[in-house]
Amino acid sequence: MLEINNVSKHYTLKQKIYGNDALKQIDLTIGSGEIVGLFGENGAGKTTLMKCILGFLPYQGQITLDGAPITHSNIERLSFATSEHSLFPNLTAEAHRQFYQEHFPRFIDKRFTGLMDFFELPMHKPLRGFSTGQKNQFEVILALCQGADYILMDEPFAGNDIFNREDFYKVLLGILEPNETILLSTHLIEEVSNFISRAVLIRQGQIVGDVMAAELEESGTPLMAYIKQTYHYSADRVSRALDDITGGEV
Amino acid sequence: MTRIDLSRYAPPGTNIRQEIKVLCAGLFCAACCAVLVYGIALRQAYADLFELSYLGVERVLRPDAVMPPFDVLLHRGLWLFYLLALGALANAVLFHLSYYTGGSKSIYLMRRLPQRWELIRRAITLPLLGAAICLLSALALRLLFLGVYYLITPPQCLP
Numbered sequence: 001m002l003e004i005n006n007v008s009k010h011y012t013l014k015q016k017i018y019g020n021d022a023l024k025q026i027d028l029t030i031g032s033g034e035i036v037g038l039f040g041e042n043g044a045g046k047t048t049l050m051k052c053i054l055g056f057l058p059y060q061g062q063i064t065l066d067g068a069p070i071t072h073s074n075i076e077r078l079s080f081a082t083s084e085h086s087l088f089p090n091l092t093a094e095a096h097r098q099f100y101q102e103h104f105p106r107f108i109d110k111r112f113t114g115l116m117d118f119f120e121l122p123m124h125k126p127l128r129g130f131s132t133g134q135k136n137q138f139e140v141i142l143a144l145c146q147g148a149d150y151i152l153m154d155e156p157f158a159g160n161d162i163f164n165r166e167d168f169y170k171v172l173l174g175i176l177e178p179n180e181t182i183l184l185s186t187h188l189i190e191e192v193s194n195f196i197s198r199a200v201l202i203r204q205g206q207i208v209g210d211v212m213a214a215e216l217e218e219s220g221t222p223l224m225a226y227i228k229q230t231y232h233y234s235a236d237r238v239s240r241a242l243d244d245i246t247g248g249e250v
Numbered sequence: 251m252t253r254i255d256l257s258r259y260a261p262p263g264t265n266i267r268q269e270i271k272v273l274c275a276g277l278f279c280a281a282c283c284a285v286l287v288y289g290i291a292l293r294q295a296y297a298d299l300f301e302l303s304y305l306g307v308e309r310v311l312r313p314d315a316v317m318p319p320f321d322v323l324l325h326r327g328l329w330l331f332y333l334l335a336l337g338a339l340a341n342a343v344l345f346h347l348s349y350y351t352g353g354s355k356s357i358y359l360m361r362r363l364p365q366r367w368e369l370i371r372r373a374i375t376l377p378l379l380g381a382a383i384c385l386l387s388a389l390a391l392r393l394l395f396l397g398v399y400y401l402i403t404p405p406q407c408l409p
Contacts, residue, residue, distance in 0.1 A: 056361060072366045079362075086358035090263030099262060103363050126263075127354070135354075 002053070002150055002181070004028040007061035009048055009205075022048045023059065024205040032149065033178050037192050038185040039227060040202035046185040049202065050152050053183075054080055065150070076104050079148035081139045083155040089128035093121060093138060106147025111175060115141045118171060119164075133164060140168070150181045157188060169195055193223035201230050259375035261349040262356075266376070273338070273380050277387055280330035284388075287327040288395050292402070295323055299407055317407045320399050324392070331388035338380035346373040 009023040023045050030036055040046050052059040055070055065074055080086065088096065093116065100107045116123060119137045121130075130138065140156045157165050165188070173195050176182070186192055193199075193213075201209030209230040216226055256266050299315040302308070350357035350369075360369040400408075 054358075054362060056358065072364055075362055076364045080358055082355065082358060084355040084358070086356050087354045088261075088263040088356050089354050090265075095262070103365060103368070 001032060001066055002030040002183075003062075003064045003067075004030075004049075004053065005062040005064075007049075007052060007059050007063060009045075009052055009057060009059040021205050023052065026061070026202075026205075026207060028200065028207060028210075030150070030181060030183060032181055034198055035176075035182045035196045036184065036198045036200055037189075037196040037223075038183060038200050038202065039187075039189060040185075044202045045205040046202055047154050048205075050080070050154050050183070050185065053152065054078060076106065076147070077149045079143040079146040079151050081143035081151070081153040081156045083136070083158045085135050085139050087127045087135060087139065087142075090126055092124050092126055094123045096127070096138075096142060100142060100146060104146050104148075108145045108147055112141060112145040115144065115171070115175075118167075133161065137164070137168075144172075144175070149179060150183065153182065153184045153186075155185055155187065157186065162191075165191060189224055189227060199223055199226070201227060203231065256376065259372060259379075261346050261372050264346070264349060269341075269376065269380075273334075273383070276334045276337070277331075277384065280328075280334050280384070281387070281391060283330045284327045284391055284395075288324055291323045291325065291327075292395075292399065296402060299404070311404060311407070315404075315407045316409055317399075317403045319409050320396055323399070324395060327395070328388045328392060331384050331391070335381040335384035335388075338377045338384060339374075341380075342374045342377040346377065 004026055007023055007026040008021050010021040026045075026049065038046050038049070048057065051057045053063055053070070055075070063070060065077060068074060070078065088099075091099070097107075097109070097112055101109065119134075119141070121134055121138055121141075127135065127138065136156055136158065140153065143151050143153060143156075157168070169191070172182075184192065184196070197213050199209070199211050199213065199216075200207060209226070211226060213223075216223060221229075260266050260269075295318050299311060299317060300309040301312050303310045350360055357369075360372075363369070
């Protein structure tokens with residue numbers, strides 16, 4: 001179980017003084033086997049939260065994995081796929097596989113080969129020659145094959161076409177083991193709503209919504225509607241803005 | 251003899267051969283400079299030990315001739331080696347660490363590795379080795395120059 005207790009994060013002193021922390025007293029528990037969608041507007045704190053979990057950023061509060069702080073002794077239980085890509089440009093896919101096999105003993109070689117074949121990615125071409133979409137795919141493949149229990153993905157599909165994304169969702173559901181947990185940050189709400197088990201909404205550094213997919217289904221509320229409701233989204237804001245801009249001429 | 255895989259001590263994918271070439275070129279230039287600086291100083295100091303004879307035909311050792319101390323002659327001859335060593339260490343910060351953050355953010359992978367010291371090990375090992383080679387080369391050259399100093403200096407002219 002991944003437990004995030006009272007986690008706060010500020011990047012600048014000004015943020016701290018004026019209370020505009022990037023993360024404000026986040027409390028979140030993610031159980032084993034969940035597929036959690038993390039949603040929020042740009043700058044809400046999704047990436048900051050993931051980086052705090054992985055230990056990339058200092059923070060106040062506590063983050064534990066099955067009761068233990070996340071250190072070098074258990075960090076291999078977490079993997080990370082980021083839209084910024086965490087790849088070595090001059091290495092081939094094969095060389096990346098060898099690197100992962102050397103450093104992550106639980107690396108799943110069979111899954112790696114299968115996903116590489118499925119996405120038709122070249123094994124012996126340096127990563128610098130991959131397209132952005134291919135790099136996204138390879139980034140996700142490595143995260144899924146590391147052998148981690150908790151797979152964090154930060155907007156992994158930016159730049160991939162819809163066919164690619166849909167294929168990937170299907171493959172993802174098919175290959176995940178019951179003990180593998182996904183924390184997926186994405187703006188593609190409607191695409192992922194069909195396969196996530198839980199939706200967590202974050203806004204201005206705070207969790208404003210946390211709902212199980214089953215509850216939404218039971219109540220007949222689509223995920224998008226729940227998000228709009230939680231964000232107090234005003235449906236007429238576009239027309240009001242246009243009126244302001246054009247002076248009501250349109 | 252077991253070959254050491256240097257790629258295990260550098261950021262994955264860096265061009266180690268290029269770094270070795272740069273180091274060798276630097277060492278060659280530093281050695282040339284040192285030989286030049288010391289050679290000129292030693293030649294001049296040696297020439298100053300002698301004067302023309304009464305008849306002005308041959309050069310004879312001056313009665314009060316004393317060779318300047320070795321360190322005075324060497325002066326700044328080896329400074330380029332020390333600068334090279336410093337440059338190798340600076341390379342660790344400027345190039346090897348920035349390698350992980352330029353373009354693709356492989357720093358996110360390196361900081362997730364269970365092997366705690368892997369990131370630092372790959373960043374500083376080769377530059378430290380380069381710096382050590384520079385300093386050892388400087389020491390070897392210093393010993394060589396010292397040998398030449400004692401070889402050519404008349405015993406009665408030693409300081």
